[in-house]
Amino acid sequence: MITIPNKRTDRLLHFKFSEKYSEINPYDYLETFQMPDWNVRIHEMLAEFFYAEKSGISGMTEMQSISNHTYAGQKMPVEWIRKRGEIAKMVGELLRANLIAVGSEGKNHDAERKPIDTAIIHHTSTKHSAKLNYIDALGLIRLYAKAYGDKENSEYGKLIWSNHVMNGRQTFIPYHYVIMRDGTFERCLDDGMIGWHAGNWEVNCKSIAICFMDDLEDSKPTEPAMKTAISIIKKHNIKSENIFGHREISDRTTCPGKKFYDWKFELCNESGIKQTTLSL
Numbered sequence: 459m460i461t462i463p464n465k466r467t468d469r470l471l472h473f474k475f476s477e478k479y480s481e482i483n484p485y486d487y488l489e490t491f492q493m494p495d496w497n498v499r500i501h502e503m504l505a506e507f508f509y510a511e512k513s514g515i516s517g518m519t520e521m522q523s524i525s526n527h528t529y530a531g532q533k534m535p536v537e538w539i540r541k542r543g544e545i546a547k548m549v550g551e552l553l554r555a556n557l558i559a560v561g562s563e564g565k566n567h568d569a570e571r572k573p574i575d576t577a578i579i580h581h582t583s584t585k586h587s588a589k590l591n592y593i594d595a596l597g598l599i600r601l602y603a604k605a606y607g608d609k610e611n612s613e614y615g616k617l618i619w620s621n622h623v624m625n626g627r628q629t630f631i632p633y634h635y636v637i638m639r640d641g642t643f644e645r646c647l648d649d650g651m652i653g654w655h656a657g658n659w660e661v662n663c664k665s666i667a668i669c670f671m672d673d674l675e676d677s678k679p680t681e682p683a684m685k686t687a688i689s690i691i692k693k694h695n696i697k698s699e700n701i702f703g704h705r706e707i708s709d710r711t712t713c714p715g716k717k718f719y720d721w722k723f724e725l726c727n728e729s730g731i732k733q734t735t736l737s738l
């Protein structure tokens with residue numbers, strides 16, 4: 459009898475996590491992530507750590523951030539925060555190694571894309587040294603795994619498919635631009651792609667999402683990061699009155715931080731197209 463080696467199983471057996479884990483044993487989840495409906499199977503765990511609704515309003519999914527040990531308006535214990543971080547780290551490592559079952563085709567989530575006339579500003583609320591892979595993992599967990607695990611959704615239980623491919627692989631990052639503290643940036647989604655970022659589908663359809671890789675809960679963006687944001691908004695010819703912080707669109711989040719209104723004016727004033735008043 460000839461046995462054809464199953465490459466994925468073989469890779470599973472030899473896969474080694476490189477990060478440190480103390481709250482979870484990531485090897486316990488390896489098999490589960492191979493199942494097409496892994497997000498349904500571990501829904502309860504994901505819900506406990508990632509799917510809180512701050513005000514009880516359900517509906518559009520969005521990135522729920524965590525800041526100063528506070529999540530969805532509640533102070534959380536250190537162990538909880540550590541475990542949550544480890545789950546995201548595990549998903550990041552598995553994504554990078556191609557060891558999570560996701561679709562290779564699926565629904566065109568970008569069919570309702572409209573002309574871009576709005577910019578929405580976000581922060582990752584992670585350490586500024588976080589890697590894009592971590593943001594990708596958070597997007598997969600918080601947005602797509604949640605939507606595809608929702609019984610009301612037509613895509614329930616199907617293989618997850620974001621319809622967004624960048625650099626030859628599927629991406630779950632919901633932002634068009636991610637700006638680092640030094641002012642460099644990554645272009646994560648093309649203009650024609652709808653980012654699932656604002657918690658409001660209509661806004662998502664007509665906006666670009668600009669995200670600072672930083673925790674801005676109590677601070678403002680660095681000077682170089684601000685300059686980059688300004689030049690991106692300018693490039694897209696967006697009117698000043700159409701530039702919003704995420705928190706202005708959704709009352710479920712404080713993104714991009716408590717100080718946003720201190721620096722919003724500078725951002726809009728420098729980058730947005732002014733409305734000209736015609737005097738008769």
Ligand SMILES: [Zn+2]
Binds near residue numbers: 580704
């Ligand atoms: Zn946000």
